[in-house]
Amino acid sequence: MTVKLNPVVEEVTARIEARSRESRAAYLDMIRSRRPTAFARSRLTEGNLAHASAGCAVIEKTQILGAGWPVIGIITAYNDMLSAHAPFESYPQLIRDAAREVHAVAQVAGGVPAMCDGITQGQEGMELSLFSRDVIAMASAIGLSHDAFDAAMHLGVCDKIVPGLVIAALRFGWLPSIFVPAGPMPSGLPNPEKVRVRQLFAEDKVGREALLKAEAESYHSPGTCTFYGTANSNQMLMEVMGLHLPGAAFPNPGTPLRTALTRAATQRAAAITAQGQDYRPAGELIDARSIVNGIVGLMATGGSTNHALHIPAFAAAAGLSVTPQDFADLSHVTPLLARIYPNGAADVNHFHAAGGMGFLVAQLLSAGLLHGDAQGVAGPISEYAQEPYLKDGALAWRPAPESSGDEDVLRPVDNPFSADGGMRLMDGPLGEGVCKVSAVKPAQRLVEAPALVFDSQDALKEAFEAGQLDRDFVAVVRFQGAAANGMPELHGLTPVLGVLQDRGHKVALVTDGRMSGASGKIPAAIHICPEAAHGGPIARVRDGDVIRLDAAAGRLELKVDPAEFAAREPAPFRPNRAPMGLGREMFDLFRLNASSASAGASPFNFLGLRS
Known part of the structure; x- marks a missing residue:
């Protein structure tokens, strides 16, 4: 059944399109002028190709130098200091192996810096945090500027990293791009207890030893911090905007499901190049509908205020002008469906278990709050109301649950926590x-x-x-x-x-x-x-x-x-x-x-x- 789009969602989308008509047209002209007619590396000289393949294994070298496999460029935010990005250490080999299975080559095109706001909070280094987004965008551009890639995979999770990667993906908008997360760490110390200890420390009622114990029990293993801050809001955004595979946001690191999703993302990247039958360049996928979907998702989940900065910044990279009034108007018509810390006691693992992104997308679609015809890397957003699972060890998708597993954490649109957004x-x-x-x-x-x-x-x-x-x-x-x-x-x-x-x-x-x-x-x-x-x-x-x-x-x-x-x-x-x-x-x-x-x-x- 086709659901009529909410009139405010429709109106905000139309005014973004009207406001952005000239800049969007110039952007589309730019990326369309670069649409490849052959593999990207065909533009390179023999000397260029020799350099591009010199460090590869023999099978990849053979394909780069002469045969017909597409090349996927990996931009990675891996470092082993940050829990959210530490799992990416093993991803390049996993991606290379998965690419070979579908006759594609994968290469790490470049790394980007990834700083942690949790480490720099209250410290001098925090003054570099916001601008690290723009450094990441430029560093990604340097990696992709070798112009030898037919698709890109972006490995990033946290606060400024994903918005920076999105800016770069959109400036290289003729390339198909898939975003690949690492997932949240398992739940640790309950959030209300963490808050209680922090406030006691602020009042000088407990010492630093008690505070450190509570913090270490909260942030305790590889994976994203489990509260619903900017990092996890990033993952929600990438999914509702269609830059993830459905359901990729919140499976935990190191699980068979997470591994299967990473392999599937690789093989999907190989399938959506210009040389295939389903070309999906990032700059064509991400349009005003995608941006509005992202804002609606942010409001429905009570997501990070940092995205009032990041969404206008990466929308501009695609020639789209977004204003605070757009956020405000969408907030007024979007019900709050999730309570995840700091908006409640639960964390993202509880949200995921209660129905997660598939349930959220299904509910927003049913209320006419999402553009179901907006396109993602796996198809239209109307097909993102699914959840991944393993069937006899193989990755499959099934419809999202029709009811929430815990209405203290995640609710349907007819019984929201609040009638409007966060x-x-x-x-x-x-x-x-x-x-x-x-x-x-x-x-x-x-x-x-x-x-x-x-x-x-x-x-x-x-x-x-x-x-x-x-x-x-x-x-x-x-x-x-x-x-x-x-x-x-x-x-x-x-x-x-x-x-x-x-x-x-x-x-x-x-x-x-x-x-x-x-x-x-x-x-x-x-x-x-x-x-x-x-x-x-x-x-x-x-x-x-x-x-x-x-x-x-x-x-x-x-x-x-x-x-x-x-x-x-x-x-x-x-x-x-x-x-x-x-x-x-x-x-x-x-x-x-x-x-x-x-x-x-x-x-x-x-x-x-x-x-």
Whole structure:
């Protein structure tokens, strides 16, 4: 039965298409002009080919130099320090073997950096985190620039890695691209217990030894962290946008099912090259429908606020212009179907067991909230309401379950946790930003209180430790945007503000910085733009100014006479104090050229919107 598309989903898609008409047309002209008429390596000289095959095994060398097998380029984010990416160590050989079985060659085209926000939270290195997305995109481009590949496989999981890989995949949009995850680690310490210990440590009621024990029991083995932060939101996005095989997002590492999915992804990549009968170039697959599907999936699951930055950035790579209003309008019509930490006690393993991505996609399709005719690497998204399993040791798919296995974690569209999605556009005299409301209790979504202004998260934590914050207030943490210091996550504020809220105080956060995918129970208007470093209104806020943050209504009000506020001089930003050490001084070019947060805080200008 054909389900009528939700009119808001239809309208948002149409306006993205209309807004992007010229840039999308130029993009499609670019990738279509590069559509191969033969194997990509046929453009190379004999000397080029000799270099491209010199390190290969004999069978691959023979095929590259003269025979008729397609070549798959692997871009990998493997390193063995990061739990999410450690499983990728064994993938290249697995992929090479699977490729040979279907008469294809696979080569590691290049590696990309993969930093972990969990390691750099609250540390100086976090100032490189957001821009690592764009370095990853460029590093991927270098790997693919050998121009010898007929398809690409992208191995990545975590926060900035997948968006960076997507940007590169779309700039090489004439190539078919499949994204291959590693899966989440098995469940460890329950999330409510982890939060309890963190808050006790913030109040100096337990020592560092207890905190370290809790953290180590939470993050304990290879695989992605199990909370629903940016990494796992990435995997949901790749699936609902069709860059995964159906059901690939959340099987655990090292299992037979995960191995079978990786082998199948390889063989699918070989089948969708221009030389086959089902050519599926990434830049043609990913269109306005795909982007809208991704935003709807994000809202339905209460996903990471970081994607309010990443989706506009990678959409632009395909010539598509996406705005915060698009997010807000889709959020209003998308019911919240999942409660995964920090929006609930469960983790992604519980979500997967309750029905996971197949059930989610089926429910959203049934409500007309997804474009079922949007295309993915395995077919139309209408065919992604499936789950993989092993039948006599062979990979197969079956329809997703018709009912949730646990409605405390995953619900149908006719019984959602909330009638609308997990994110709000925040607007008012202080600028424009976003607020994740899915983890905030309704009674705490409205805060009106005097401002306390800080120029760093450390300054706020010092005030807390000095006992100066036992009151109602709105914390304004500024000079944290991309142009100021690279927009590090301010996740370290969550335990402090959570303690104060639990003490009965009305507290909220307003910042031109960002929180993490683990943004929690505190109402927070983040990504405020224009940012303070660009003279935005947030730079004119003073201690004692009354701010009203209404997350339910999406309003960020300032109870100060407008004329008096406009006459104030903004607090000065002193770029001569540019950060030094840990390579931060090497990123001046990124800070100087970053777009606004609403446009993805990206140094790239794919849409031609900046001079």
